[in-house]
Amino acid sequence: MRAAPEQYEMISPGNLAAALKLMASEPGRWLPVAGGTEVMVQYSAGRLPQRNLMNVWGLPxxxxxxxxxxxxxxxxxxxxxxxxxxxxxxxxxxxxxxxxxxxxxxxxxxxxxxxxxxxxxxxxxxxxxxxxxxxxxxxxxxxxxxxxxxxxxxxxxxxxxxxxxxxxxxxxxxxRRFAGWRDYVRKVGTRNAQAISKVCMAAQALVQDGVVEAIRMGMGSVAPVPLRLAAIEECAAGRKVNATLIAECRQLLDKMIAPIDDIRSTIEYRRLVAGNVLEDCLRTLAGTA
Ligand SMILES: Cc1cc2nc3c(=O)[nH]c(=O)nc-3n(C[C@H](O)[C@H](O)[C@H](O)COP(=O)(O)OP(=O)(O)OC[C@H]3O[C@@H](n4cnc5c(N)ncnc54)[C@H](O)[C@@H]3O)c2cc1C
CATH class of the missing domain: 3.30.465.10 (Uridine Diphospho-n-acetylenolpyruvylglucosamine Reductase; domain 3)
Structure with a gap:
């Protein structure tokens, strides 16, 4: 069902102080709208519950x-x-x-x-x-x-x-404290462009002679929230990237993630791809891919 525009009100406060004042005066009533690329999709589909919108686009x-x-x-x-x-x-x-x-x-x-x-x-x-x-x-x-x-x-x-x-x-x-760290970033979607991620990952590492001195990793689309893979970072720190480490890290990942079945992918597919991407990440950062 399409939304009925007359049921919505949008205010442009014009500056940050006025926007914050409005939000404080009636907490939860005014929904900020920036680019509107999420909000307007919900609005067009008639699924936007908030009726009071506050435009924050372009506030300097x-x-x-x-x-x-x-x-x-x-x-x-x-x-x-x-x-x-x-x-x-x-x-x-x-x-x-x-x-x-x-x-x-x-x-x-x-x-x-x-x-x-x-x-x-x-x-x-x-x-x-x-x-x-x-x-x-x-x-x-x-x-x-x-x-x-x-x-x-x-x-x-x-x-x-x-x-x-x-x-x-x-x-x-x-x-700005990561100078010299290598990085790895990967999105798996239905296509290379204009597709929502089925699994996405970013990581950076300090690697010396194939040994991971330190590593930071984030993964999306595999749990209710984007995940920092802290347990895997700890497991990999100070170790060489080899088949043993990769197997341990894949096991840890499997325990940490809780992917869902939806129109884009199955749970099994996301689990397998998440593990494959993690492995590719470790090998790439270590220079052994
Ligand atoms: C066709 C299409 C394709 C897309 N593809 C992708 C994609 O590939 N990857 C991806 O990640 N996303 C994608 N998106 C989603 C969307 O474009 C992004 O999430 C975008 O960054 C939302 O930003 P916005 O400014 O448009 O948010 P809005 O729609 O304006 O707001 C979204 C939410 O953020 C809140 N908000 C906005 N600004 C603030 C602020 N300063 N402080 C607090 N709350 C705030 C709003 O209240 C609202 O709840 C896609 C959307 C569409 C329509």
Missing amino acids: ELRRIEVTPDAVVIGGGCTFAEIRAHKAIAAEFSMLAKTAAWVGSIANQNRATLAGNLANASPAADSPPALLAYEAEIELISVRGTRRIPYTQCHLDYKRTALTQDELILAVRLP
């Missing part, structure tokens, strides 16, 4: 990318097109630049924002695995001030985040 405070000595700070309102085009992101955080290029079509990337991708909290979203591997923090803002949380604490459950009802995602901070 959410739309900056700042490079500091310690971090690259990406405003929540930045689009994937802007992220793809940014030189410092391409140079230092190329996995995020690559995942930005995977989000839907070019038209999509011109509207879809990083904060929208995270707040929508789909386990199949493309940017989370890279943010997990980069140990990103997210900066939240409300009339009460700002707070930072590790991105690992953002997703509480399927479509549920740690954001309170009066908060917006102000920015995502990527720490």
Whole structure:
């Protein structure tokens, strides 16, 4: 059933302070809309329960990318097109630049924002695995001030985040402490473009003579939330990548993930592919693929 426009109200507060004030005055009433690529799909299908929408598209405070000595700070309102085009992101955080290029079509990337991708909290979203591997923090803002949380604490459950009802995602901070690490990023979808991930993965590692000195890994589409593969990171640290390590890591992964059957894939397929991608990741990072 199509939505009836007269049942909806949309306000454009015009600046961040006014947007936060509105959210604080009636917590939960005003749904922020950035690029609208998630919200408008629900609206068009008549499945958007919220009737009061607040336009945050283009607010300058959410739309900056700042490079500091310690971090690259990406405003929540930045689009994937802007992220793809940014030189410092391409140079230092190329996995995020690559995942930005995977989000839907070019038209999509011109509207879809990083904060929208995270707040929508789909386990199949493309940017989370890279943010997990980069140990990103997210900066939240409300009339009460700002707070930072590790991105690992953002997703509480399927479509549920740690954001309170009066908060917006102000920015995502990527720490600049991984110079010299190798990286690996992979999306498995029905096609190479314009497809939702069946399994997606990002990882980076410090490797010396085939030994993994340190590794950070994130995987999407295999559980209710995007997963940081901490147990596998611990298992691999300090070891050479060989058949024994790969078998152990695959077993650990099998215990950690809880993929679903849906129109895109079966549980069995996702389990097998997740294991294959993990193996390819370890071999590629170690230089033995
Ligand atoms: C055809 C199509 C293809 C797609 N393909 C992909 C794909 O391949 N990979 C992928 O990952 N996604 C894909 N998507 C999903 C979507 O484009 C992304 O999730 C996008 O990043 C959402 O951003 P947005 O700004 O459009 O969000 P919106 O639709 O504006 O909002 C989404 C959610 O985020 C909240 N929100 C927005 N901004 C903020 C903020 N600053 N703080 C707090 N909450 C906020 C909103 O309230 C809402 O709950 C696709 C969508 C479509 C329609």
